[in-house]
Each structure stands twice: as C-alpha cells, then as structure tokens.
Amino acid sequence: MAEKIIELKNLVKTYDGTNVVDGINLYIRKGEFVTLLGPSGCGKTTTLRMIAGFETPDGGEVLLNGKNITDLPPYLRPVNTVFQRYALFPHLNVYDNVAYGLKLKTVTATYENKNGETITKKQRLSKKEIDERVSKALKMVDLEEFEKRDVTTLSGGQQQRIAIARAIVNEPEILLLDEPLGALDLKMRKDMQIELKEMHRKLGITFIYVTHDQEEALTMSDTIVVMNDGVIQQIGTPKDIYNEPKNAFVADFIGESNILSGTIVGKNKVRFINKDFDMVDDFPEGDKVDVVVRPEDIFIVSKGLGQADGKIIDSVFKGVHYEMTFKIGKTEILIQDTVERTVGEEVSIIIKPEDIHVMEKAVASNTYIGTITKRNTVEFGEGEFECDVTTLYPNSHLDEEGYLITEQGEKLDLTGTDVLVEVALDKIEIIDNEDDGDASGEIISIIYKGDHYQVIIRTPEEEEDFVVDTDYLWNENDKVSVKIKPEDIKLKLKEK
Amino acid sequence: MNALRFSRKHLGIPYIIFLSVFVILPLVLIVLYAFTDSEWHFTLNNFADFFLRSGNLKVLAISFGLALLTTVICILIAYPVAYVLAQSKLKASGIYLLLFILPMWINFVLRTAAVKELLYMLDGLGIYDVSENYFLSTIIGMVYDYLPFSILPIYTVLIKIDKSAIEASMDLGANPVQTFFRTTLPLSMPGIMSAVTMVFLPTTTTYVIADTLGNSKVTIIGNLIKTQFDAGTAESWHVGSAISLVLLVIIFASMLFSGKLNENDQKGGASKW
Structure with a gap:
C-alpha cells in the first residue's frame, strides 16, 4: 500500500456558529483518486478548500506527507486546484494562463564558478523550458493550437481543459478538483470523466475530486467519501458504497433504492413487508433495522411463485428498463426490469439473500x-x-x-x-x-x-x-x- | 396604420434631438468659427495666432502638466483607498466609501473656496506659505476636488473582480504581492482608466480652481479660452474656438493613446470608458 499523502485530523470549520465541517478524520494515499461526495452544503467543498489552504480550520490539522501544513498559505502548498467556474485569468491568453505558475516557480540550480566553488542559487525557469512544459500540458488536454487564443472566446469545455492544463503543468503532488464538470452539458461531462480518469492514470498523482453527482463519483473514483452535514458517512470503494451502504442516507444518496423498516427475526433472517427473508448479514435478533434493496435487484415472477405477492401500480419507460412501482399492503417498492408488467397486474417478487442490505436504524x-x-x-x-x-x-x-x-x-x-x-x-x-x-x-x-x-x-x-x-x-x-x-x-x- | 406603429427605434428620437442641438451643432459652430475670420472668410490665422505666441504654448504645457500631476496623485491616493474599502469585510465599508465621496455632493466652487480658506489658515499659523506656493495650492485643490471621482470607478471594478481568480493565482504559487501585480492590478485597469479620464479631462480645463487657489497667478488653457470669449472683440470668438479645437484634438489623441495602452493590457477586458 502506498503511503499516506494527506491526512485530516479532527478537522472543524465553523461559519456563523454552525459547524460546516464537523470533526473530519480522513487519510488519502499517494496516487489515489478520491471523491468527496455529498449534497450541497455537506461540507465537501469546504474540506477541499482547507486542503488547498483557502480556508483556515477552526480545529484539527491537515498533514501533508506527515508534516503539519494547517497554517501554510496556499502559494506554499504543492497542490493545485481546478476551480468550479474555471477561474481563468481573463486578462491573459491561453499560453499565459497555463504558464502563470511556471513563471513564478524558482528552481535551485547548482553549478561551479571560475574558482571551482560550488554555488547554489535560486533561479526562474528558462523561457524554453516554460514553452516546452506549456505545450506538453496543452497537448495533454488536446488544445495544442490554442496558445495565442483569448480565454474569453473559448467554450465552457475548452475553458475547463485550460483550467486543468494550468493546474497540472506545475506537476503538483495533489490535484484538487472542485466540481470541475458541473457547468458542462451531459455529453461533454461523460467525455471529460473518461479523460480525467485517463489523465489520472498517466500522471500518477493524487486526485481529490469534489462532486454531488453520485454517478460521476462511482465512475471515476478509487475511493469515495460520502459526506453529509459536515460529517463523513462512509468511506469505501465505489462497489462497497453502492452494494453495502452503511446507513439510510448513503443508500438514499447513492442511486435509487428502497429503504424499508425491518426486524431481525433469527440468524440471517429479517422480516419486512410482513414476510421473512433470508439474508447474508448477521445482526442480533430483535434489532430494528433499515433494509435496503436496489430496484434492479428485485425480480418479478407470476403471482404465487415468489416471496411476496402484490400489485403493479405504476410503470414508466426509462430507455433501457421499465421503472415499476409494486405495492404490497401499504408499502410501495420501486423495481427496475427490462420486461414490462402492465399496471394492475398481480405479481410476486423475489429478492436474493445477497441483495438484501441490512443496516442499523439511523435514528431509533x-x-x-x-x-x-x-x-x-x-x-x-x-x-x-x-x-x-x-x-x-x-x-x-x-x-x-x-x-x-x-x-x-x-x-x-x-x-x-x-x-x-x-x-x-x-x-x-x-x-x-x-x-x-x-x-x-x-x-x-x-x-x-x-x-x-x-x-x-x-x-x-x-x-x-x-x-x-x-x-x-x-x-x-x-x-x-x-x-x-x-x-x-x-x-x-x-x-x- | 403601419406608419403610426411605435417601434423601439423611436425611443431614440429625443436623444438624437438632444445630441444634434447640444453636441453636434456646437461642434460644427466651433469648427466654423475656428477656421474663419471676423468676415467669415476661411483662414488659418487663428491657429497661427495661438501657436506663435510663446506664452500660449507655456500655458498649454502648464495645463497638461497640472492635469497629469493631479491625475497621478489622485490615482496614487485613490487606489489604496479603493483597495482597502473593497477588501474590508466590515459592514461599515459602505459608510467609509460614502465619507470619501460625500464631498461630491457639495458645490465644487464652495469646496474650492473652503480649501482656499484652509490654506490661508495654515498660512496664518505659519505652516504653509500661500504666496510662495500658488502652483502647489492649485494641485491640492484639484486633487481634493477630483479624488472622489477617482475612488469610485476603481472601487467599483475592484469589488467586481472574481475572488476565485485571486485564489487561483495564490494556488498557482503567487504570494500576495505577486498576486496583486499579476492579477489584481491588471484586472482593475478598466477602473484606473476611467478614473484617469474622470480626472484628467476636467483638470485640463477647469480654471475656477486655478483662479481661486492660484490667485490668478496660475493660468491654464481654460483661462485662455475664457479670456478670448470674454474679450468681445470681432476676432476673439474665432480665436477662442481655435484654442478649444486644439484642446479637443489633443485630448482626443491622448485618450486614443491611453485607450490603446489599455487594450494591450486588457485583452477582452471590461468595456472602455
């Protein structure tokens, strides 16, 4: 396992007496693609801004490679940010935007002078080196020919690419991305998702990505951190988060799901919608639990052949599948299936034990x-x-x-x-x-x-x-x- | 019925009338007067008369020197003030701004007279010698009168600068000083340019301040024009028009020049003054 590059310890940020970020503990390994996911106002952007150095935490520490950087100003941190609204410099052309960071950079050069003494001094990058690195970065985002263009004449997608080039050209240890695709249309967003993932693979640096789009998070990340109300709800791989949501919030936020109240009635047995179901999770008998079942994990069979009988009361065509509502007693359950059942049809459902996810009731x-x-x-x-x-x-x-x-x-x-x-x-x-x-x-x-x-x-x-x-x-x-x-x-x- | 239909184009009619009567017609008259003699024959004598008198060229130089100096001092004072006001998170920053621009609401002849009294008071206390410093007094008066006009446009541009551009600059490794010179200052150029226009143009011609505070010892081109139009001889209106035209051309040229400068600095930036 790679070493930890960023570690957040008990991070707290307060605005007007409210803890926007409320005691976050998190570490991120070198080279990981980590996504902070949550609804707006959950504290994900504030967390990112504390890593970038734009916000000073009201409590806790930010460690970079084991060193405390909590009070380090942003210009001294080896991280670069891709901003939500690009934040390109309108007074500079594409080349100067991308070269902005390089022109400020100093490198320590060591050489021998006439007297044979070794001299080290700080010097700026040469024009040639800046040129090379800018064109390399622009090539990476497929905008080689755009050097002399005015940034305000570019489309949203192109501006976003320039913003990415401007950040990666500095070869940061960590790239922070704050909802970078939020302002793009769906098609462009999908393309950029793949390109960003590809870029992450090529560069090999750590990406910390902030989004409220669960699908984006599932597609791109190695690790997802689900946040709500300034608190981390769950950390895991996209598969874990989707298949084994820890609580009702995560289940509800990540994809469509049915969240039902149930009771544990025996070893690997849970009772909900007035029927007993087998499951794989092990909980103490008598516990009140939330049962999560994904709509695509429910099979519809003819009446009497499944585990619970009910009636289809609604059906909507969604392109690949039909989204149907199944009613049993007072409970409505969402089902996705490629075969349509007519509204009013009496059917039965089957749920496999491994598709029943049981979790402790969030609030009893x-x-x-x-x-x-x-x-x-x-x-x-x-x-x-x-x-x-x-x-x-x-x-x-x-x-x-x-x-x-x-x-x-x-x-x-x-x-x-x-x-x-x-x-x-x-x-x-x-x-x-x-x-x-x-x-x-x-x-x-x-x-x-x-x-x-x-x-x-x-x-x-x-x-x-x-x-x-x-x-x-x-x-x-x-x-x-x-x-x-x-x-x-x-x-x-x-x-x- | 079509002919009576009201279209948006018609909204411009009052403006066109206004422009014709108060801008275009006077300009035509000035040009007409400037290029004719008292008999309405074409002549260039009015210009020759102006340029051949060495005293006049000196007045021209003093006018622009005075205006330039006033503008530079105004910007040097106004920028930090506007910057601090724009940065401050205080709820009271609006009130501070108001305090700075409040003098604008008071008649400027009165303001100038007040500065004069103040300077004489300092003279009485032995701190400042009015009779030795007519030029300086004029500049003090001009800076005082036009400072609000330079703070306001700079402040307006500064508060509109996208905070994330500043953050991006810091993020890319620029310390606060580098961020100021590489991002904040270039982005606030439109404000500086309009402040320059607001100060430079009037200070070349406002002779009231020069008269009041310079005790008529400081003559600017405005005085010259006024003298011509006040003289009432057959030629004087023609000469006065010629001087006005010269002034107009010089100002137009200098604005064109600074506009070009601004454009180079500010590709695709905010609108021109």
Missing part, C-alpha cells in the same frame, strides 16, 4: 438534553412541552403548589433540573402552521421508507433535529412546527 428515537421549567413542562429543541415529571421519581406525585413529593415524602422543586428526553420517531406530530406547535423548524430532509416518510425538522437557533416518521409527504425547506403528547415524552434524570 429522538434524544435531547432538556430542562424542567415550571411545574410540568420541559424545554428542549427550542420549545416548551408539557410532560409528566412524576415519571422521574417512582410513585411520586405533585402537590397543589406544583412541588414534587417523592415516595419518601421529600418535597422537591424541579425547576431548572436538567433531564434526558426521549421521544419515539412516530410520536411526533408535524403541523403545517409554524406557530401552532410547541417548537418549530425547517424540514431539511425527507427519506421515503417504503410505507412512510422519515422527515427531519431542524430548529433555527440551536439546530436541534426532530426525526419524525410520518405517513404524509412534506416538502423540503418547509417551515413547520411539532407537537408531542405529554405521555410520549420520556424523561430521565441526568446523571450527575
């Missing part, structure tokens, strides 16, 4: 640290909820003034007491009107889980999350409020 319940306010209310998640404080002490009750009387007859004033609060996912009610509930926030994520949606509502100030299982479809970015019944709020005294 909501937990918060709250504070008891007044008599029977608790404050958490930026809201004040009615609760039953007598559950904190067995056999206690409240007196008329609102003081808690314990079993032993002790009189306690609980105001200000910190408690652990637990609320089940399906015990939270979402209310359309922001002001009608006990706490309010914005919907930041919706994941379809077969027979229900899992919605995450984030509060504006402290960014507490309410994870809610609901039958209704809400819209991302909607401002809503939540209501919880007093008996569904489980309280526990915080251990001192």
